[in-house]
Amino acid sequence: MRFLVWLRGRAEMDVTSKEILRRALPLGLANMSVVLMPLLDSVMLGRHDVYSMASGGLAMQIYLILFMLGEGIVFGFGPIYGRYLDAGDEQKMASSKLAIYFLLLVFGVLALFALLFGPEILLSLQQSPRLVDEARGYLICLGLSILPNLLFIHYWEILAFHDKGKIVVAGATIQLVVDIVLNYVLIYGKWGAPELGLLGAGIGTLIGAMVGASVLFVFMSWHTSSPRVDIRELKKVSTLVPYMLETLKIGVPIGFSIISTVAFLSASVFLMGWFSEEALAAHLAILQVNELIVVFILGFNEYCAIHVSSNASRVTGKSLRAFLYKVSMTAFIFIAVLLLAMFVFRLQIFSLFLGAPTEGTSPVYAHMEDFFSFALPFLLVDAFILLLTGVLRGCEVTRWPLAINIIGFWLFGLLTQLLLVDAYPTVPLVIWVGMQVGFVVTAIGLAVFFMRFSSKSQFGMYSATH
Numbered sequence: 001m002r003f004l005v006w007l008r009g010r011a012e013m014d015v016t017s018k019e020i021l022r023r024a025l026p027l028g029l030a031n032m033s034v035v036l037m038p039l040l041d042s043v044m045l046g047r048h049d050v051y052s053m054a055s056g057g058l059a060m061q062i063y064l065i066l067f068m069l070g071e072g073i074v075f076g077f078g079p080i081y082g083r084y085l086d087a088g089d090e091q092k093m094a095s096s097k098l099a100i101y102f103l104l105l106v107f108g109v110l111a112l113f114a115l116l117f118g119p120e121i122l123l124s125l126q127q128s129p130r131l132v133d134e135a136r137g138y139l140i141c142l143g144l145s146i147l148p149n150l151l152f153i154h155y156w157e158i159l160a161f162h163d164k165g166k167i168v169v170a171g172a173t174i175q176l177v178v179d180i181v182l183n184y185v186l187i188y189g190k191w192g193a194p195e196l197g198l199l200g201a202g203i204g205t206l207i208g209a210m211v212g213a214s215v216l217f218v219f220m221s222w223h224t225s226s227p228r229v230d231i232r233e234l235k236k237v238s239t240l241v242p243y244m245l246e247t248l249k250i251g252v253p254i255g256f257s258i259i260s261t262v263a264f265l266s267a268s269v270f271l272m273g274w275f276s277e278e279a280l281a282a283h284l285a286i287l288q289v290n291e292l293i294v295v296f297i298l299g300f301n302e303y304c305a306i307h308v309s310s311n312a313s314r315v316t317g318k319s320l321r322a323f324l325y326k327v328s329m330t331a332f333i334f335i336a337v338l339l340l341a342m343f344v345f346r347l348q349i350f351s352l353f354l355g356a357p358t359e360g361t362s363p364v365y366a367h368m369e370d371f372f373s374f375a376l377p378f379l380l381v382d383a384f385i386l387l388l389t390g391v392l393r394g395c396e397v398t399r400w401p402l403a404i405n406i407i408g409f410w411l412f413g414l415l416t417q418l419l420l421v422d423a424y425p426t427v428p429l430v431i432w433v434g435m436q437v438g439f440v441v442t443a444i445g446l447a448v449f450f451m452r453f454s455s456k457s458q459f460g461m462y463s464a465t466h
Contacts, residue, residue: 014322014326015307015323015326015327017326017329017330020300020303020326020327020330020331021330021334022165023160023163023165023303023306023307024299024300024302024303024331025165025299026160026165026166026168026169026299027156027160027165027168027298027299027300027302027303028295028296028297028298028299028300029169029172029296029299030156030168030169030171030172030299031295031296031298031299031302032292032295032296033172033173033175033176034153034172034295035291035292035295036176036292037175037176037179037180037205037208038060039288040179040180040183041179041183041201041204041205044183044184044187044188044201059135059138059139059142060142062114062115062139063115063139063142063143063146064262065259066111066114066115066146067111067146067149067150068255068258068259068262069107069252069255069256069259070104070107070108070111070146070150070255071150071153071254071255071258072251072252072253072254072255072256072257072258073100073103073104073107073150073247073248073251073252073255074100074104074150074153074154074157074251075157075250075251075254075255075305075393076246076247076248076249076250076251076252076254076398077096077097077099077100077154077157077247077251078157078161078302078305078306078309078393078394079250079305079308079309079393079394079395079396080096080243080246080247080250080309080396081093081096081097081157081158081161081309082161082305082306082308082309082310082312082394083309083312083396084096085161085310086309086310086311086312086313087312087313090227091227093226093227094227094228094229095229095239095240095243096243096247097158097226097227097229098229098240098243099240099243099244099247100154100243100244100247101229102237102240102244103244103247103248104147104150104151104154105147107146107147107150108146108147108150111143111146111147112140112143112144112146113143114143115139115140115142115143115146116139116140116143135198137198137199137202138198138199138201138202139202140202141199141202141203141205141206142202142205142206144206145205145206145209145210148206148209148210148212148213149209149212149213151213151216151217152171152175152209152212152213152216155171155213155216155217155219155220156168156171156172156216157302157306158220158224158226159171159216159219159220159223159224160302160303160306161224161226161306161310162223162224162225162226164219164223164224167219167223168216170219171212171215171216171219172212174211174212174215175208175209175211175212175215176208178207178208178211178212179204179205179208181204182200182203182204182207182208183200183201183204183205185200185204186199186200186201186203186204187200187201187204188200250393250396250398251398253398253399253401253402254393254398254402256402257389257398257401257402257405260402260405260406260409260410261405261409264409264410264413264414264435264438265287265435267414267417268283268287268417268431268432268434268435269283269284269287271417271418271421271431272428272431274421274425275426275428275431276363276428278363278364278367279367279428281364281367282364282365282367282368282371282428283367283371283428283431285350285364285368286368286371286372286375289342289349289372290375290379293338293339293342293379294379294382294386297331297335297379297382297383297386298386300327300331300383300386300387300390301386301387301389301390301393302390303327303390304323304324304327304387304390304391304393304394305390305391305393305394306394307323307394308320308323308390308391308393308394308395309393309394309395309396315395317453317454317455317456318454320391320395320450320454321454323391324387324388324391324450327387328384328387331383331387332380332383335379335380335383336380339376339377339379339380342376343372343373343376346369346372346373350365350368350369350372367428370428370429371428371429371432374429374432374433374436375432375435375436378436378439378440381436381439381440381443382439384443384447385439385442385443385446388401388443388446388447388450389401389446391450392446392449392450392453395453397453400449401446401449404442404445404446404449405442407441407442407445408438408439408441408442408443408445409438409439409442410438412437412438412441413434413435413437413438413439413441413442414434414438416433416434416437416438417430417431417433417434417435418434419434420433420434
């Protein structure tokens, strides 16, 4: 309570709840569309061939690690662009854009080579040779799709900076529809197309990524005042080096924070496997439900970073605290209503995974009920973490949040899980208890850091040393 009171105050970059929702919700919907694509691919592959779904799942694990690191680099660009947008410096805005294009091109090439060697990586982990062989073509398609997918996110960030959230949703919807239609046609061989299975899913993903990036590029060019870049400046790459280094300095910790969080959740899957198949199935299902909620909340995270960085000249410690208080209250009320609705309709949500309850599925239903009911309130803690990291990202502060993320999840969260599993070896719920300990400790650590950061007497927007 004292923390919320301490945050309260009149803001120099004041916003209304209506504006927060108007700008954050479209970004949340766009994030959900990105997550739905691989999820729907898995569903279609599973209905086509179990081996195809398994091969695709293996390939996707390598792809996601690379993509999350690239996503961090894209997010590192945002605060820099926002700072120059606030200053009205179009030349530096254009140079920072060209720098990120160069970085993403280099990263895309390196990621492609990494995915070309993906089968060898899987074989070194002693995976099934049949599954690995089937994943080869899919991995190549995923490697080629990394660059357009990252550009897609980059373009939607620029559109969001210029308050074009509805256009972002339109572009994300077009990409999702193209991906679904192409995967349906190419996986199953519909409408005269060859039946390609997993390779068809890869081709559909690649074409969908290219269409999505192209559509948002056109939207960005038509609907924003973002300055165009001059490719000829690449002849003077040395002039772009400071922008690239700054982007990496901010963005790489973001990428590792995302990887750390996902790896922590993946570790919980391994630990849950020590209990029973029913508990593991329930755990995976509830993780997917929670993931959809969290990626939706990411819209508020992006909004925080965009608003803070694009008001760089007006940011003070007091205004940051007031902004965090305002956006937290708005987000919490909206998210609490959403969570309440999900709790009321939880059985209908469970049935999407299991169908109607039967004697065979009743143990899974029971575990899902326990996990979902326990975890649901803690999604507000997850939301607070995302709001804090969004505000700090807007201030170009990302390394300390990474350190707090690692300590909170891997020291406190994982250690708690291991201790509880040892003490209660027949109670699967302890895995979720340990997970939430990690999230709570991380939230407390970030809150303490934010209070100290925003209370400095010589507070400045460009505290990049953090």
